[in-house]
Amino acid sequence: MPAKVGIPRALLFYKYSPLWVNFFQNLGVEVVISPQTSKKILNDAIESCVDDACLPVKLYHGHVLSIKDKVDYLFIPRIMRVNKGRHICPKFGGLPEMIKYSLPGLPPIIDVEIDLPKGLRTLQAGRYFSKDYRQISKAYNNALLQLKEQEKKLQNKFTRWQHSDKSKIMVFGHPYNLYDSYSNMNVLAKIERQGLDVWTTEMISDQEIKKYAETYDGKYLWTFAERLIGASKYLLAKGNIEGIIYISSFGCGIDAVVGSTVERIVRRGSKIPFMFLNIDEHTGEGGVDTRIEAFIDLIDWRGKSESNISAHG
Numbered sequence: 536m537p538a539k540v541g542i543p544r545a546l547l548f549y550k551y552s553p554l555w556v557n558f559f560q561n562l563g564v565e566v567v568i569s570p571q572t573s574k575k576i577l578n579d580a581i582e583s584c585v586d587d588a589c590l591p592v593k594l595y596h597g598h599v600l601s602i603k604d605k606v607d608y609l610f611i612p613r614i615m616r617v618n619k620g621r622h623i624c625p626k627f628g629g630l631p632e633m634i635k636y637s638l639p640g641l642p643p644i645i646d647v648e649i650d651l652p653k654g655l656r657t658l659q660a661g662r663y664f665s666k667d668y669r670q671i672s673k674a675y676n677n678a679l680l681q682l683k684e685q686e687k688k689l690q691n692k693f694t695r696w697q698h699s700d701k702s703k704i705m706v707f708g709h710p711y712n713l714y715d716s717y718s719n720m721n722v723l724a725k726i727e728r729q730g731l732d733v734w735t736t737e738m739i740s741d742q743e744i745k746k747y748a749e750t751y752d753g754k755y756l757w758t759f760a761e762r763l764i765g766a767s768k769y770l771l772a773k774g775n776i777e778g779i780i781y782i783s784s785f786g787c788g789i790d791a792v793v794g795s796t797v798e799r800i801v802r803r804g805s806k807i808p809f810m811f812l813n814i815d816e817h818t819g820e821g822g823v824d825t826r827i828e829a830f831i832d833l834i835d836w837r838g839k840s841e842s843n844i845s846a847h848g
Contacts, residue, residue: 538607542609547614587786592626689738704777712783743765751768
């Protein structure tokens with residue numbers, strides 16, 4: 536029987552799952568992905584993780600608990616960089632240790648260092664299942680093509696929606712805040728049910744992001760800062776959108792800086808309504824629904840108003 540590798544459906548799974556899943560499957564490994572976030576996973580996460588961690592990191596613990604007894608290995612990479620010259624949240628680098636010392640009874644952890652600008656380090660994960668370097672390299676390259684294909688599909692969707700007659704809302708945030716529908720209380724679907732198109736930064740190509748991020752006067756060190764700042768500058772230059780929502784996890788130090796920077800860029804360069812939506816384990820769905828409905832009502836009102844008054848004065 537093939538070995539089973541468990542991959543938690545949390546954090547950067549929401550961006551790199553095609554790469555990780557296909558890499559192991561190409562090596563003949565059975566991949567077990569944790570289920571969608573649920574109340575049980577959230578409760579287990581809160582009980583097992585330190586209090587001052589952000590919600591996405593807490594949820595990672597819950598997802599590990601949901602599959603640890605069903606697999607032979609857990610894939611918990613030590614992610615250091617995903618773009619050259621840029622950093623990510625330091626918690627990603629220390630995640631294997633957080634899990635090891637917080638949760639008992641774990642199977643062996645594949646905690647290889649991932650530094651995508653130095654892609655060969657990622658291949659070390661394949662050594663657990665094959666000694667053939669050419670096989671590992673082929674598995675990685677094929678998986679990388681799958682990742683690029685997913686990115687291309689999102690960008691093609693963005694191109695089609697640019698010509699749509701529907702009103703459009705841009706939703707900013709880290710992928711794990713945008714695409715974990717339980718933790719964000721299904722925000723994207725709720726907006727779409729109101730008859731609007733939803734854009735996210737993953738729909739804008741890396742080339743466009745980098746191009747417009749370079750027009751920013753200040754400095755930034757983080758990969759997601761570059762993406763969010765570049766996307767905001769791109770939208771002001773080319774986007775035809777009616778509103779922007781920024782979803783952030785309460786207690787995220789990077790978002791405390793990047794979020795305010797994006798808001799400043801938008802407010803200084805446009806009259807587009809902008810709303811912060813902070814989430815944590817205590818966030819109530821009723822409050823989220825009320826804020827989204829009020830925000831969309833505001834957009835509808837501005838569209839009907841001759842003066843198209845700015846939402847922030």
